[in-house]
Amino acid sequence: QVQLVESGGGWVQIGGSLRLSCAASGRTFSNYNMAWFRQATGKEREFVASITWNGGTTYYADSAKGRFTISRDNAKNTVYLQMNSLKPEDTAVYYCAAKSRSSLHYTAQNVYDYWGQGTQVTVSS
Numbered sequence: 001q002v003q004l005v006e007s008g009g010g011w012v013q014i015g016g017s018l019r020l021s022c023a024a025s026g027r028t029f030s031n032y033n034m035a036w037f038r039q040a041t042g043k044e045r046e047f048v049a050s051i052t053w054n055g056g057t058t059y060y061a062d063s064a065k066g067r068f069t070i071s072r073d074n075a076k077n078t079v080y081l082q083m084n085s086l087k088p089e090d091t092a093v094y095y096c097a098a099k100s101r102s103s104l105h106y107t108a109q110n111v112y113d114y115w116g117q118g119t120q121v122t123v124s125s
Contacts (some may be wrong), residue, residue, distance in 0.1 A: 001022065001026045001027070001114070002024055002025070002027050002032065002098050002113070002114040003114075004022055004023070004024055004040070004096050004097070004098060004114055004115060004116035004117075005022065005023050005025075005047060005076075005116055006020060006021065006022045006094065006096050006115070006116040006117065006118060006119040007021050007022075007023070007119060008020040008021045008022070008082050008119060009093075009094060009119030009121045010050035010120075010122070011122045011123075011124070012086055012121070012122070012123055013086075013123070013124070014086065014087065014088060014091045014124065014125050015085060015086065016025045016086050017082070017083060017085075017086065017124070018083050018086065018118070018120070018121060019080055019081070019083070019086045019088060020036070020080065020081040020083070020094055020096075020121070021076065021078055021080055022034070022036075022081075022096030022116055023077060023078050023079075024077045024079070024098065025062045027056070027117070028052065028124075029072075029077040030053055030074045030101075031049060031053060031075055031100065031101050032053055032098040032099060032100060032101055033051065033052050033098070033100070033101055033102055033105075033106070034050065034051050034070075034072060034079040034097070034098055035047065035048070035049065035050035035051070035055050035070075035096070035097045035098075035099075035106070035112060036048040036049050036050075036060075036070060036079075036081045036094060036096055036097075037094070037095045037096075037097060037109065038062050038064050038090075038092035038093065038094045038095065038121075039092055039093050039095070039118075040089075040091060040092040040093075041048065041092075043092075044098065046061065046063050046083070047060075047069055047107035047108075047109075048061050048063075048068065048070075048094070048103045049059070049062050049064050050070065050106065050107070051060065051070045051071065051072050051079065051080060052089040052103060052105070053101035053102070054074075054118055055071065055074070056074060056103075057103075057105070058070050058071075058105075058108075059106050061107070062085065063089075064094045066086050067083065067085045067086075068081060068082065068083050068084070069080075069081070069082040069084075072091045073114060076110045079096055081094065081096075083121070086121075086123040086125060088104045088123050088124060089123075090121060090123050091121060091122050091124070092120075092121060093118040093119065093120050093121075094118060094120075094121055095115055095116055095117075096116045097112035097113070097114065097115050097116070098112060098113060098114040098115075099107070099111055099112045099113055099114075100113070
């Protein structure tokens with residue numbers, strides 16, 4: 001089992017920045033690819049970004065490209081999502097997820113084995 005705990009969410013003004021963190025425990029963190037998803041009220045959960053087990057490559061949804069950066073620190077068992085130039089449409093609950101290590105990136109929710117409880121991000125004026 002892998003336990004994932006997100007933190008760093010909150011309220012931020014339009015154009016502001018937030019950094020989300022997801023701390024993992026339970027199994028060897030470097031055995032897992034990690035991803036961030038988000039779910040806005042009344043909408044389906046959607047892929048945001050992913051990073052391979054060693055941080056070698058990253059992949060972003062179009063909505064995140066150029067504004068968000070996913071990174072990881074395997075020594076700290078933590079994955080991050082730096083979010084800049086935030087927009088109201090970024091308002092959502094953000095979840096981190098883990099799947100077994102791979103050189104490929106996956107955007108489908110059903111391939112991820114472990115999920116955190118989510119952290120709320122609200123962007124407004």
